[in-house]
Every structure is written in structure tokens, then in C-alpha cells.
Amino acid sequence: MASCERCWGDAFLRSLEGPDDQATAYRKLIAERTGDRACTPEQQAGEDALWCPECGRRTWHQAAKLCTLDPRHGQHGSPSSEEPTPSSRRPDPKE
DSSP states (O other), rough: OOOOHHHHHHHHHHHHHHHHHHHHHHHHHHSOOOOSOOOOOOHHTTOOBBBBBTOOOOBOOOOOSSSOOOTTTTTTTTTTTSOOOOGGOOOOOOO
């Protein structure tokens, strides 16, 4: 599983303010942010994430180089810095 970039960044800020180091603050944030407080796949992927070629969302993790929504994505194309057009997105089987 890739790290959550939002939590990692927030953990850095917490480490500056409190007694915990960044890794400890990160683990605490992950434990706090569950259920309806969980980070979105886009937040997990980070500010420099790319657009996933399969789900058409900006979920291509900036460091791990995989889709945070579904790590199997990317087998049918390359991630892009450009938002895909609706016609270039792969159809969602759930729709």
C-alpha cells in the first residue's frame, strides 16, 4: 500500500509542533482518519499525482507510481498530467 501523501504532509506539520516525529504522527493520523474521515484516493495520491488512464481520476500516486483507487490500473495505458476527455476514459463496469 502506498503512503497517504495528505497524512504524510500533515504529519510533518504535527512533528514541528509536538513531541512526535513525523513517522509517529503519520501512524496516529492514519489511525484517526478512518471511515467517513478517511482521505480520498486523490488526497492519498498527492498534489503532484497524475491522471490514471483507467479510472480517469487524478489518483496516480506521485511516489509509488500506482493508482490509489485500484493498484491494478495502468496496465492499459500510461498516466498523464492532462485530464482525460470523457471519450478516452475506460468505461466503468459498475455504471
